[in-house]
Amino acid sequence: MLKPLTKPFWILCCFVLLSGCQSAYYSAMESFGKHKRDLLADEVENAQEAQQDAQEQFTSALEQLSVLIEFDGGDLQDQYEATLANYEASEDAAAEVSNRIKNIQDVGDALFDEWADEIEQYSSAKLKSQSRVKMKDTRRKYDRLVKAMVRAESKMDPVLAALKDNTLFLKHNLNAKAIGSLEGEYNDIKADINALIGEMNTAIKESEYFLSLLNSEEG
Structure with missing residues (x-):
């Protein structure tokens, strides 16, 4: 009788399968002329758009x-539903930003792993050295981009938590007095959102700089 597979074995299988699918995806894209550098540029642009939408x-x-x-005056229920809709849309927008950052990191890791492997294939010591220097410089700028994006991403959670708290509070306190008590919360959320937007603008500028670097290298 066959023994049941252990949990670590299943985890390993899933990892291998996922890695294989990712490799197959990159190979398929390369067959259409889309190399990892192109895919990275696309993902950076997608992240820019996601941050702007957020x-x-x-x-x-x-x-x-x-x-x-x-x-x-008016319908308090309508106001609550509008507040809830905005919270849910903000949650979706934040999730999209996080997903785009993850995609950048996945493609970036694959790109730099491939670049490092190919450097070892040079027979010319001069070209190998030049490529290694170029890779390190590009990696440094890439890391700065990711750091800016992750820093902006971290600002979203406190804002979402505050929006959720206010939405839940309104759900059970739909009266004018309760709404008036939220003014202090509003000021805190406003400050957090302004800080978030500032960090996102920094990340978007880093994205533009990194994209200009990739485009200049292609030229």
């Missing part, structure tokens, strides 16, 4: 809170 969405959520606090 900025707009978090700003929209803040504006909805402002409208809510200044509420002066």
